[in-house]
């Protein structure tokens with residue numbers, strides 16, 4: 168009977184949506200804990216001129232991050248995944264921002280806070296450490312806003 | 313659960329269309345939940361994944377209950 172078939176179809180859709188939710192939960196549980204992360208050398212201080220950027224992977228090989236040298240003493244690094252829908256942000260230090268081309272989002276390059284477009288949360292900041300002229304990524308600071 | 317025997321044909325039709333409306337509404341709520349969860353997940357917010365899964369599973373359970381009722385009500389009468 169058509170009505171019964173239609174109801175069955177809707178319930179199948181309902182089942183698919185619940186499975187989708189389960190998949191998202193599984194993905195978020197599978198994400199590595201960001202509490203204790205190993206230090207990884209990402210570049211040397213001399214390698215990066217002022218105003219230049221470098222893309223690296225941290226903490227996992229698929230977690231793209233971007234390191235930018237703002238002036239001779241200041242380096243900042245953020246996760247490259249936009250906090251709107253995960254497009255890769257592009258550093259634009261000359262404009263003082265990280266730009267997301269997907270929906271015209273932008274983040275302040277000094278703080279990682281969203282300044283334009285749909286993103287509402289700051290970019291996760293990568294903690295840096297300097298030893299003997301080398302730059303190490305040593306952790307991920309979770310956004311607080 | 314009540315059987316179809318106590319309802320007339322018109323009553324059954326009305327009940328089934330009512331149930332269909334509720335099922336449709338629940339599916340739309342689930343779609344909204346999934347979209348919102350995916351949005352938050354891609355934005356790095358994983359805290360809402362579990363509560364929304366519970367809400368979605370609750371909607372599915374309601375839908376299954378309603379489907380069972382539709383089967384009961386449409387069972388051919390002896």
Ligand code: FES
Pocket residue numbers: 249250251252253254267268269270271272284285286
């Ligand atoms: S994904 Fe970056 S603004 Fe939408």
